[in-house]
Amino acid sequence: MKQIKVLGSGCRSCELTAKLLEDEARALGVDVAVDKVTDMGEIMSYGVLETPGVVVDGHVVHAGGVPRHQAVRDWLLGP
Amino acid sequence: MFHAFAWFADRTTYGVLGLDASTRTADAVHFFVDDVTKIFFLLVTVIFVMGLFRSALSPERVRSFLEGRSRWAAYVMAVTLGAVTPFCSCSSVPLFIGFVEAGIPVGATMAFLIASPMINEVAVTLLLTLLGWKLTLLYVATGLAVGVAGGALVDALGLERWVEEYVWKIRVGAAPGGARRLSPRQRAAFAWGEVSDIVGRIWMYVLLGVGLGAVLHGYVPEDFFARWAGSSNPFAVPLAVVAGVPMYANATGIIPVAEALLGKGVPVGTVLALMMSVVALSLPEMIILRKVLKVRMLGFFAAYLAVAFVTVGYLFNVFWV
Numbered sequence: 001m002k003q004i005k006v007l008g009s010g011c012r013s014c015e016l017t018a019k020l021l022e023d024e025a026r027a028l029g030v031d032v033a034v035d036k037v038t039d040m041g042e043i044m045s046y047g048v049l050e051t052p053g054v055v056v057d058g059h060v061v062h063a064g065g066v067p068r069h070q071a072v073r074d075w076l077l078g079p
Numbered sequence: 080m081f082h083a084f085a086w087f088a089d090r091t092t093y094g095v096l097g098l099d100a101s102t103r104t105a106d107a108v109h110f111f112v113d114d115v116t117k118i119f120f121l122l123v124t125v126i127f128v129m130g131l132f133r134s135a136l137s138p139e140r141v142r143s144f145l146e147g148r149s150r151w152a153a154y155v156m157a158v159t160l161g162a163v164t165p166f167c168s169c170s171s172v173p174l175f176i177g178f179v180e181a182g183i184p185v186g187a188t189m190a191f192l193i194a195s196p197m198i199n200e201v202a203v204t205l206l207l208t209l210l211g212w213k214l215t216l217l218y219v220a221t222g223l224a225v226g227v228a229g230g231a232l233v234d235a236l237g238l239e240r241w242v243e244e245y246v247w248k249i250r251v252g253a254a255p256g257g258a259r260r261l262s263p264r265q266r267a268a269f270a271w272g273e274v275s276d277i278v279g280r281i282w283m284y285v286l287l288g289v290g291l292g293a294v295l296h297g298y299v300p301e302d303f304f305a306r307w308a309g310s311s312n313p314f315a316v317p318l319a320v321v322a323g324v325p326m327y328a329n330a331t332g333i334i335p336v337a338e339a340l341l342g343k344g345v346p347v348g349t350v351l352a353l354m355m356s357v358v359a360l361s362l363p364e365m366i367i368l369r370k371v372l373k374v375r376m377l378g379f380f381a382a383y384l385a386v387a388f389v390t391v392g393y394l395f396n397v398f399w400v
Contacts (some may be wrong), residue, residue: 009172009370040172040370045251047176049138050170063168064138068272072156 002032002076007043007053007063010036013051016066021054021076024069030076083193088113107297114289114335115211119278121204121355122285122331126277129163129200130270134261138166138174141191145183150234153187153203158226162219163195171364175371185239190230192368193384195220197359201277206335210341217395218351225355225387241376261287285334292335305344310361315349316392320385323356333357360384 004021008014018036025032037043046055050064056075091112092098098105137267145153171192178188198219206215259270335349365377372380376398 009367040176041123041245043173044176044180045252047177049142049174050174066274 002030002036003057004032004075005037005055007037007046007048007055008033008051009040010038011041011051013066017054020066020069020072024072025076028073030074032076045067084113084117087116089212091228100157103297105297107293109195110296110339111289111293112293115286117208118285118314118331118335119282121208122201122281123274124280125204126266126274127270130273131266133264136290138164138170138177142178142181142183145178145187145191146181150184150187150231153184154190154227154230157183157187158190158194158198158223159205161226162198162223163200164195172370175368176246176249177251179242179246180249183233184230185242186230186232186234189233189380190226190231190269193229193359196361196364197226197355198391200280201331201336202358203318205331207226208294209334209338214227214347216349217347218354221351221391222355225384225391229380229383229387233379238376238379241373241379243373246371276293278284278354281331285335288332289335291340295336295339297341301343303343304340308340308345308349315346316352316388316396320360320388323353323388324360324362346396348392348395348397352388353394355388355391357387360388 006014006018006021008017014036018034021032023036025034025067043051046053046060048060048063052062052066053064054058054062054067054075055079061075062071092105092109093100096108106270141164144160145156148156149157175188175192179185179190203215203219206218222256308319333354338351338352340350341347360381365381369379
């Protein structure tokens with residue numbers, strides 16, 4: 001199961017990003033756990049300066065703005 | 080170049096809608112159609128072009144530009160970079176922590192946060208097309224100056240003490256990835272993404288702003304603002320700044336309103352003060368920044384911006400004739 005973290009202080013874009021990931025995973029039938037991280041210390045420990053950020057299995061794959069559909073699909077279907 | 084839009088507005092207003100050119104409604108509709116078509120055409124073009132450049136400029140790079148500079152160089156670079164990099168206000172907090180953690184003075188970070196919402200390519204294009212290059216230069220120059228002076232003041236007064244303590248304890252991880260290497264195709268895709276992102280976010284503001292501008296332009300009597308907000312009323316400038324606080328719009332929404340106000344004889348300084356106050360002094364931004372700044376710092380931030388905008392307003396009302 002993929003462990004996905006959405007980094008963000010609870011802004012609208014962060015909510016949209018988390019929802020996009022969950023919807024897309026359901027549509028593709030991929031088993032994921034999407035976790036919203038709002039603690040600043042933890043967010044910063046990943047080194048992102050723009051939120052929302054996305055972390056897949058411990059790797060930062062995205063920072064700043066709602067990610068595009070294609071990118072989300074690539075993360076979900078990737079190794 | 081913009082004749083095409085006026086021509087289109089003529090055809091729509093007098094031709095398709097058959098409005099009589101001497102009526103207020105025709106005046107308002109013409110203003111609306113002319114501005115909306117012009118603005119959206121320019122927005123798409125300019126955001127796309129800037130998106131191509133921006134595909135190479137991330138906040139991590141901004142940070143590394145600012146790291147280890149002398150104070151004054153840092154202020155000037157901070158406002159300049161703030162002007163060319165837009166960021167969603169929800170990123171203010173991580174940006175703030177990331178910058179401060181890298182040893183960039185709190186003042187330079189504040190300068191960046193002041194300049195970024197005020198000056199951006201969208202605001203500049205709109206200013207150029209609707210208000211002309213002189214006012215554009217004025218707006219940009221005063222915006223940068225307010226940012227630099229604000230940053231310098233924060234450091235001179237030692238206001239780092241008004242940053243929440245936990246900020247200093249946060250350890251920032253290594254920035255992910257390296258420099259983005261993109262093919263021309265990927266750059267174009269990124270730029271188109273920017274267009275749909277930004278236009279998708281601001282189109283409502285544009286329509287509301289132009290709509291309000293059109294109503295002001297068409298229906299408000301010529302002497303209304305001249306009487307209430309003219310140069311004879313010494314309180315017009317502070318009132319404009321106060322009026323701007325609850326109006327939270329981005330630069331895109333307020334510029335068509337400014338165009339209509341100028342057309343009605345409101346002095347330049349008063350209009351500039353209103354524009355800057357609407358764009359830079361906003362409650363939602365303050366609430367977000369509360370996470371890293373103490374209430375006293377936010378109070379200082381708001382008071383400084385208010386005083387700066389009032390000063391800018393008076394200066395231009397006196398010296399710009």
